[in-house]
Amino acid sequence: MTDAPDVLHTDAVRTDVLHTVENGVSWITLNRPEAMNAVTWDQRERIMALLDEASADPDVRAVVVTATGRGFCAGADLRGAPAVPETVPGDVARTIRRGAQRFIGAVMDCEKPVIAAVNGTAAGIGAHLAFACDLVLASESARFIEVFVRRGLVPDGGGAYLLPRLIGPQRAKELMFFGDAVSATEAYGLGLVNRVVPAEELPKTAREWAERLAQGPTRALALTKQLVNASLDVDRAAAFAAEAAAQEINMTTRDAKEGVASFVERREARYEGR
Numbered sequence: 670m671t672d673a674p675d676v677l678h679t680d681a682v683r684t685d686v687l688h689t690v691e692n693g694v695s696w697i698t699l700n701r702p703e704a705m706n707a708v709t710w711d712q713r714e715r716i717m718a719l720l721d722e723a724s725a726d727p728d729v730r731a732v733v734v735t736a737t738g739r740g741f742c743a744g745a746d747l748r749g750a751p752a753v754p755e756t757v758p759g760d761v762a763r764t765i766r767r768g769a770q771r772f773i774g775a776v777m778d779c780e781k782p783v784i785a786a787v788n789g790t791a792a793g794i795g796a797h798l799a800f801a802c803d804l805v806l807a808s809e810s811a812r813f814i815e816v817f818v819r820r821g822l823v824p825d826g827g828g829a830y831l832l833p834r835l836i837g838p839q840r841a842k843e844l845m846f847f848g849d850a851v852s853a854t855e856a857y858g859l860g861l862v863n864r865v866v867p868a869e870e871l872p873k874t875a876r877e878w879a880e881r882l883a884q885g886p887t888r889a890l891a892l893t894k895q896l897v898n899a900s901l902d903v904d905r906a907a908a909f910a911a912e913a914a915a916q917e918i919n920m921t922t923r924d925a926k927e928g929v930a931s932f933v934e935r936r937e938a939r940y941e942g943r
Contacts, residue, residue: 686715687737693730693883693942694876695723695781702738705790707746708798713768717775724780730883730942732779733875734802735786742795744816745769769794769826776801777827777898780891782882786875787811787853788868797826800835800861803894806875807853808868813861818848834901836860886924887942 687698697719699706708716716734723729736742745768776783776798785802792814799805799813815832817824824845832841836859844851853865866874882890892915900908919925924940931938 683715685709686712686719688719690729692880693728694879695719695726695729695732697732697734699734699736699742701746702736702740704746705740705743706736706738706795707740707743708772708794709746710768713772717772720775720779720783724778727887727942730781730885730887731879732781732783733786733879734776734783734798735872735875736788738789739810740789740795741785741787741791741811742798743790744793744795765825769797773797773801773827773831780894781887782890782894784875784879784882786871787813787862788871790814790850792816794826797824797828797831800831801827804878805862806871806878807856807862807865808871809853809865810868811853811856811862811865813851813853813856815844815848818845883942884940886922886928886938886940888922888924889919889928892919 685699685701687696687700689696697716699708699712701707701709701712720732723732772794782804783802785799785805787799787805787807789808789810790812791799792812793816796813796815799807815824815828817828828845829841832844835841836844840859851859851861853862856862857865864874896908896911896915899911903911923943924938927940928938
């Protein structure tokens with residue numbers, strides 16, 4: 670098990686975001702249980718850097734985002750955000766673009782599959798962090814809350830983009846208009862999570878899923894992720910063109926050649942992530 674390279678040179682942030690790489694899986698763990706893992710500006714910057722490193726490192730082939738304690742992420746903790754001496758029109762929009770939207774975009778744009786292992790409450794930007802991941806595992810005690818309306822706020826961090834694509838506009842509006850807590854079981858029924866497991870089985874299940882992905886054809890998975898993420902924003906012609914281009918790119922990889930060879934030779938494929 671190896672520690673991550675230096676990203677932000679502060680002991681506090683390195684303690685607040687734990688990081689290890691094991692068996693091709695990058696484990697990113699929010700570690701502020703006393704604050705229900707409300708995420709600070711510095712934590713978001715570190716997580717984004719770790720996701721960027723995962724994309725660039727051929728030895729990292731899957732990512733898990735999880736947390737310690739009772740909460741997955743209770744939303745944004747704005748302490749430590751860049752100071753603005755005097756607010757003028759445009760400052761709020763700029764802060765959202767540089768902060769919450771970059772954060773969620775980094776998850777969606779990561780070139781490796783990202784699993785959310787949701788151990789507890791995921792509220793606000795914490796819920797959107799989970800929904801932006803490619804696969805979502807939830808413990809039985811997990812809850813998801815579109816908390817913005819309770820504070821008189823508009824959802825940020827891509828919530829109004831993600832939720833309608835996951836569960837449709839009517840359900841998305843219900844969650845966002847009322848801000849009610851959604852249990853793990855309800856979230857599964859809505860299609861927001863892939864699987865609900867007992868709390869004690871969450872780390873084991875996340876490890877099994879991540880290591881299975883880490884043994885797969887990594888570039889093919891990255892291209893598949895890109896195709897699926899873009900599919901709802903383009904017409905059929907553009908989607909088909911992107912699919913053909915992805916196939917062209919993928920067929921140049923060693924893993925694609927290995928996959929074809931293993932089929933012809935009637936054996937299990939041995940993918941290297943290259």
